Amino acid sequence: MHFTSETSSDGVCEQLFTLGEIPGVLWTPVGAVGARPLILMGHGGGQHKKAPGIVARARRFVAGCGFAVVAVDVPGHGDRPMDEEYNRIATENQTRVDAGEEPAPLIAGFQALVARQTIPEWQAVLDAVQQLEHVGAGPVGYWGVSLGCGLGVPFVAAEHRVRAAVLGLGGALASAEAAARITVPVEFLLQWDDERVPRAQSLALFEALASPEKTLHANPGKHGEIPAFELDSTLRFFARHLG
Amino acid sequence: MHFTSETSSDGVCEQLFTLGEIPGVLWTPVGAVGARPLILMGHGGGQHKKAPGIVARARRFVAGCGFAVVAVDVPGHGDRPMDEEYNRIATENQTRVDAGEEPAPLIAGFQALVARQTIPEWQAVLDAVQQLEHVGAGPVGYWGVSLGCGLGVPFVAAEHRVRAAVLGLGGALASAEAAARITVPVEFLLQWDDERVPRAQSLALFEALASPEKTLHANPGKHGEIPAFELDSTLRFFARHLG
Numbered sequence: 001m002h003f004t005s006e007t008s009s010d011g012v013c014e015q016l017f018t019l020g021e022i023p024g025v026l027w028t029p030v031g032a033v034g035a036r037p038l039i040l041m042g043h044g045g046g047q048h049k050k051a052p053g054i055v056a057r058a059r060r061f062v063a064g065c066g067f068a069v070v071a072v073d074v075p076g077h078g079d080r081p082m083d084e085e086y087n088r089i090a091t092e093n094q095t096r097v098d099a100g101e102e103p104a105p106l107i108a109g110f111q112a113l114v115a116r117q118t119i120p121e122w123q124a125v126l127d128a129v130q131q132l133e134h135v136g137a138g139p140v141g142y143w144g145v146s147l148g149c150g151l152g153v154p155f156v157a158a159e160h161r162v163r164a165a166v167l168g169l170g171g172a173l174a175s176a177e178a179a180a181r182i183t184v185p186v187e188f189l190l191q192w193d194d195e196r197v198p199r200a201q202s203l204a205l206f207e208a209l210a211s212p213e214k215t216l217h218a219n220p221g222k223h224g225e226i227p228a229f230e231l232d233s234t235l236r237f238f239a240r241h242l243g
Numbered sequence: 244m245h246f247t248s249e250t251s252s253d254g255v256c257e258q259l260f261t262l263g264e265i266p267g268v269l270w271t272p273v274g275a276v277g278a279r280p281l282i283l284m285g286h287g288g289g290q291h292k293k294a295p296g297i298v299a300r301a302r303r304f305v306a307g308c309g310f311a312v313v314a315v316d317v318p319g320h321g322d323r324p325m326d327e328e329y330n331r332i333a334t335e336n337q338t339r340v341d342a343g344e345e346p347a348p349l350i351a352g353f354q355a356l357v358a359r360q361t362i363p364e365w366q367a368v369l370d371a372v373q374q375l376e377h378v379g380a381g382p383v384g385y386w387g388v389s390l391g392c393g394l395g396v397p398f399v400a401a402e403h404r405v406r407a408a409v410l411g412l413g414g415a416l417a418s419a420e421a422a423a424r425i426t427v428p429v430e431f432l433l434q435w436d437d438e439r440v441p442r443a444q445s446l447a448l449f450e451a452l453a454s455p456e457k458t459l460h461a462n463p464g465k466h467g468e469i470p471a472f473e474l475d476s477t478l479r480f481f482a483r484h485l486g
Contacts, residue, residue: 016387070247086318190459192450192459200457203446206461207435210462213462213463213470214462214463215460215461215462215472216433216435216459216460216461216462217458217460217472218449218458218459219456219457219459220455220456220457225459229458229483232479233476234476240472
């Protein structure tokens with residue numbers, strides 16, 4: 001794990017790093033000492049580790065709760081090179097959608113493929129980050145919607161360090177089977193007028209989660225329009241389960 | 244409006260009153276002076292103004308936010324005499340359900356009938372309570388689930404003093420038409436395994452609300468099993484919209 005830069009503002013320290021070929025960013029409270037809860041955040045499709053929605057939430061988790069937060073670029077995103085195979089499949093899928101095919105099953109298949117790579121990558125990131133003195137081996141949470149949900153559901157199902165997860169904007173096609181292996185508390189965000197994920201598919205994914213404590217928050221609006229007050233709720237959710 | 248008793252504990256003053264034939268209870272902060280937000284709470288079927296779920300929430304609204312809270316007995320409930328007509332209809336409905344009829348439309352019809360009485364009653368309660376010096380004419384909120392939702396939806400639709408409402412455990416059959424006239428922010432509680440209200444009916448009632456800001460909170464469990472953490476959320480919802 002190599003740190004390449006460190007800046008801080010408003011009490012939040014931001015460190016860019018690479019772990020092998022994975023570029024990442026770690027946010028911690030300025031002057032943090034000792035173990036603390038850690039949130040791994042998965043970004044959306046076409047986004048990257050420092051997308052505005054990731055940075056804003058990460059800074060709140062650090063400043064509001066004293067947590068550490070880590071995010072890395074998904075293969076083919078951000079500072080990572082274009083992935084030839086993923087690119088070929090994405091182009092092929094786009095052609096099939098343009099020809100009238102339903103996008104949901106194609107997206108699901110693609111996300112399942114990428115997840116086979118991101119699960120071990122994200123586990124390696126947790127391993128490395130939890131060895132840092134100012135992060136330590138505290139409880140872990142996961143936050144990810146859209147692509148971050150499609151990749152997050154199989155990750156949370158596989159990784160037993162994760163004790164609570166915020167997921168959403170994703171459907172059952174991608175991950176119902178993995179969802180049925182998740183038993184930790186989940187806050188699930190659904191946009192009532194989501195133009196990308198059919199409502200019934202989202203409800204089915206919430207239904208599929210095996211977690212005894214799971215809570216669905218549905219709000220009017222399109223895929224990208226999660227209301228600001230949900231961040232307050234997310235903060236309290238993580239504080240309740242990891243704090 | 245006649246006050247019949249006053250007690251206080253843990254900083255919360257509880258005053259029992261009657262307004263005409265309506266028995267009610269008013270909770271305010273001890274020593275409250277001046278106008279403040281007021282929450283009207285509608286109790287569930289077979290319950291009353293001082294049912295444990297009402298009292299616990301009312302005390303949190305007062306102690307946590309400094310609000311005033313008022314609850315009255317629905318006709319035929321609590322300290323009110325049995326209502327001959329309602330009783331006749333309820334008995335008749337039970338006979339029809341025992342004979343295999345769907346209960347939802349019967350309950351819906353019954354609640355619509357009772358609402359025609361409770362809307363003016365609750366409006367009179369707001370009139371009277373808001374004239375008290377320690378309550379005043381501040382913003383009004385409504386909280387009610389189950390019967391409190393069936394009666395609450397037409398009330399909130401009719402009463403323009405209500406600026407925010409927590410509703411739930413109710414279906415569209417009872418009140419979709421009135422819901423389409425509600426435009427204030429709503430937090431809607433749904434129990435995923437509700438044995439009394441079909442899930443599709445609940446989702447349809449949420450859908451029917453015309454409020455630009457509405458948020459659905461769905462949790463696993465039966466009709467009466469709303470998780471405790473939803474009260475924290477309700478508190479913040481009212482604080483955001485009335486505070």
